[in-house]
Amino acid sequence: MGRASARLLAPVRALWSSREPLGSRWYLARHFAGLPRPKEDPDAWRERMDKIRNIGISAHIDSGKTTLTERVLFYTGRINEIHEVRGKDGVGAKMDSMDLERERGITIQSAATHCIWGDHQINIIDTPGHVDFTIEVERALRVLDGAILVLCGVGGVQSQSITVDRQMRRYGVPRLAFVNKLDRTGADPWRVIDQLRNKLRHNCAALQIPIGLENEFQGLVDLVHNKAFYFSGAHGEKVTEAEIPEDLVSFASEKRRALIEAISDVDDELAEKFLSDEPIASNELAAAVRRSVISLKFFPVFMGSAYKNKGVQLLLNGVVDFLPCPIEVSNYALDQKKKEAKVDLTGSPDGPLVGLAFKLEEGRFGQLTYLRIYEGVIRRGEMIVNSNTGKKVKVPRLVRMHADDMEDIQEAGAGEIVAVFGIDCASGDTFTDGSVKYTMTSMNVPEPVMSLAITPASRDATANFSKALNRFQREDPTFRVSLDQESGQTIISGMGELHLDIYVERMRREYKVESTVGKPQVNFRETITQRAEFDYLHKKQSGGQGQFGRVIGYIEPLPEDSEKKFEFENMMIGQAIPSNFIPAIEKGFLEAINSGSLIGFPVERLRAVLVDGAAHTVDSSELAFKLAALYAFRQCYAAASPTILEPVMSVEMKAPVEFQGSVTGDLNKRKGLIVGSGQEGDDCVITAHVPLNNMFGYSTALRSMTQGKGEFTMEYLQHAPVSKDIQQKLISELKKTRD
Template sequence: MGRRIAASRLFAPVRSLFSGNASLESNRHLVRHFAGLARPKEDPCTWKERMEKIRNIGISAHIDSGKTTLTERILFYTGRINEIHEVRGKDGVGAKMDSMDLERERGITIQSAATHCTWGDHQINIIDTPGHVDFTIEVERALRVLDGAILVLCGVGGVQSQSITVDRQMRRYDVPRLAFVNKLDRTGADPWKVIEQLRKKLRHNCAAVQIPIGLEDEFQGLVDLVHNKAFYFTGTHGEIIKEVEIPQDLVAFAAEKRHTLIEAISEVDDVLAEKFIADEPITANELLAAIRRTVISLKFFPVFMGSAYKNKAVQLLLNGVIDFLPCPIEVSNYALDQKKKEEKVELTGSPDGPLVGLAFKLEEGRFGQLTYLRIYEGVIRKGEMIVNANTGKKVKVPRLVRMHADDMEDIQEAGAGEIVAVFGIDCASGDTFTDGSVKYTMTSMNVPEPVMSLAITPANRDSLPNFSKALNRFQREDPTFRISLDQESGQTIMSGMGELHLDIYVERMRREYKVETTVGKPQVNFRETITQRADFDYLHKKQSGGQGQYGRVIGYIEPLPEDSEKKFEFENMMIGQAIPSSYIPAIEKGFLEAINSGSLIGFPVERVRYVLVDGAAHSVDSSELAFKLAALYAFRQCYAAANPTILEPIMSVELKAPVEFQGSVTGDLNKRKGIIVSSGQEGDDCVLMAHVPLNNMFGYSTALRSMTQGKGEFSMEYYQHAQVPKETQQKLILELKKTKG
């Protein structure tokens, strides 16, 4: 006998959930997620029970893997939106999470967007992040505050270059994750190839928790390996889930893949291993519990499957989010106590604890600056005073909202584990807010260095005020977007993560601030370094009436190892008090000022250690300024003797093109001084990985299109700074001399 379960008004789009011959009892593992929607309010839960019902997740992937399409389906199935719109906005609306016109026009996500929805009696806070490497900071700061993530992979493309970057970011912040192999309806889709790539390329202990029923045009549904049931998705938007027994032709394959799943978990979970070794039957609940334990401990990576675009299997993925990803109190979060020399303090998530919240993202809203906060402990309330732990400033919370892309819902308070936004607070990205009873700061995010610069000037002098406003706003919102002034030319230089990154900001300036700009030729952010040790012995002495200046420094500079995490290092190896200790900070300051600009082409100097071994001071004429200048001039004096060289940014380029164009594509990469790291074949396409100097990659998209009749595509991300060849170095130095005239 068929069963239909009507969802509550929050689940309005889904008129019926199940059809077919399945009983309500056998559907219990699905029903539990919907039961909470119709449940009347009872006594207030304890804070731990409330926290157990929260999931903070991010959706990340390589560009064009279907992240935003997946988020759109999640919002629809959870009743957050009533209609589905596609990413490129062909219907004039566009996906809910792509609220910028530029995002809808280009069909890409530029800014991460936050939303929240309800699945059963659980609240899910979601951040949809960009896939393009130029906007990697959006992924970085989202992962910094999330408790779990979904790594979306294209069923055809598999693990691509940005998938590797995103996975590296997830590892950096120890984020438990699920994989969702999307686009199984596409020609060439192969989930087993993707799982193999997850094992080999990303080195994950992973296994499928589902198998597809058909692929490509014949993709109809999924077999759930945990519960040993098959699911089909029907209805206009796949909202009717039909649960049946596993088709006979898939029973043996499902048993084999379930055995593989149990085996992969048993390798890292002692509880399941005992039953597996004893060859005892393993129930669905035992398997569920084992998967959850191993996902939270980062030892296992379950792989889900489906097609977001074709409305298949998204509901089962939501079940997986609830079942396997941690709630806020299952993840260890630490703050640094500034009163106790940055001693680590574990945050429990208790509402009775002191307020601790991290400002992880800033936006210019309609009513001023919008600050996104992740609350880690305590409660934030509208109208109360909070303290910026980084600056010590007290501010009032004038308005507290919960975000739904560019819409907002006013709330009176929010507790630990929640992601909210506050208006009217002046702060920087990465600042920590408390209630003033403690001086805690959260650990900062990893911010990559910009690799490309453009000279930019407003086309009209009347636009200068808006031009300045735009640049200030963009800098506050995006830590990878930097503005500087070229001292010699007087030009404004904007630096970012790539051509697209800077192009988007130029376009936003025109649209949002009505400022037309003139943009100069892109400039690569070179660096300088030294290759050998050089000694210095410099005396800074000046006497021109009144107190003079006297400072002598003796020591050497030497290169740091290439694998050193530090870009520069100052070391005081002086024995005795030849220079009073009060002047040592001034000497370090002089060194830091000196490395801001090398003498070859004027770029910052990296990978250098400055060692002070001796010196001399004067009882009357010595001062901090004298020793700062002595250190600065000493560095400049010995820099040439240290055999300086120029470093250029090298990009990791992943390229895909039809096999017939492989020869011309490879030849072109060689011309650009690229080094082919690996090559392979996917279907009719060749896939190349290469390391290429960024300076040689300008205009590559146009060149690739013409070489491959528009069929080639590539993505690139920063890999490292490496020494330029001697002829390139001479050319760069000559170019600098010409510009100086």
């Protein structure tokens, strides 16, 4: 029996009952029981860290992430029976713990769990696939060391697959691909691999080939170890190793060579052997795969069908064999005492405690704060310090999460993901033991694209209404609440209709607040298209000290590819305005761009340049110059040819080919720009850029056009200028509401 086979067939559940003190296995058994760490060799922590994997499972909506996680939990002994996402038993998957998730069959919140595979501890975060909940993916990837990108064997690389891959690149996360649903009609893993190369520009290759496809999908050939594996039993728990079927020997040899070529392009050690035509052993190939995955130069592709219980155990082996442990990923903090100098975090238990609060939830016993520990040890009952606020707090309760279940523990070390109760903090705060003042870099938070006016149906519910909005804002950085100064209405903003709909429904269920919701409103922006000069004198005399401030300069548009939304530049020569007033002038411009004069939305893509001015020895003040800048902007804004920007969405639509004409016609009516079309089996796939303002009610329209067979996803692309007629329409609508 080979090494890979022996690992597959090892009874994982034996770990929990085993009493043999065998190195890391014994440590993990004690660790999961919540017992304190025994005295150990000073370097033993490195061996222990080598046995930890922190991974996330991400994908396009409905690719099978939660189904895959359910199988992982079953095969590793964390759950005793399998439940489906939309199962007939009404239980639902373990990781979809919210009632809303089980009812709608989608993942809304990321959920954390942990399990044991062999002698390795795997911490898993299952993330949503819908673009409206993209912040859940962002914050999971911020704290993970590796990830699995799940792809549908039929749909392949879809719109949200591209978004998730972009997020993984942003945080430099090593990853594996799992081509799922190979049992479905039209499944073609080789087409998916081609899409990974062409659409996502990955250097990738298959580590496995399927034995049969669709209804004939029986098992997999492992190209690294040159063995075939079959999955049997009620839930595919019995894994049988065999020789490669004769009709696949030649094909397997060809694909193994392609795998070695792909890795040789990025790994010098393997390239030397490959070019010398030396035989490459399984362990040498596996080591090369691991090196190239960790260095982000190679993307290995696994295959299977989570729903049909095939291939998941091999994927778990891949996680252990090829994804990095916490100390193989470089993490750093910013030392606030040394002007944010970068400090490498080694993961040592003897170092100062450094942990990042990456997710908040309202638990049964108060706020639940998820922490990723990067260095040191956190212990129950000890004091920790919030580096962002300077507050010192005690750790009253430390738990390890399993979806919505909790296991109390006494301590946790670097590389672990835990949760703490009763700590008041915000998402993104860094905690230390107080001996250092380190902060971790924050995650990327996308801007909301849609708003709703919302009011509680009864006055009695006002307190719960405010409590719910405050909680949701703390939990989700993409959920914003503001007050419309003119109408007095409460405005909630988020990433899309579904995002806001979920929060309105959660308010009703969790806080018993019925709400009246206004028509969705798009978050427009304003900008300028040409340069305009300003020369404004703010002078006020009304007894006592007056106000005096003169600013001269110009405003101009920033380049479209600029990442900044606003720039202020002081090009003044001499001391016409004392330098201590310059920050106040910048503040004045910042305040002015909060509301443009066209439709009252924020102004962006703008640079304000100060070239001259004047000050008074007695009457000049910070307030005077702040007001001078504010009024100077309003004075010259109209001369800069302002225009309105609207959010444009990238829409991917999939429907049977016979409906292609009507669907394309409808997208044209909505002023969509079709940028791509193709065919997948009997379906057409259309990609278009459509203004968000024209996408309301599209799901209902698409269903009626395609007899319920069409589906679509959309994500924010950019803010783009509206046409002149739309601009006039928006301005006139605003006037009507004010009149």
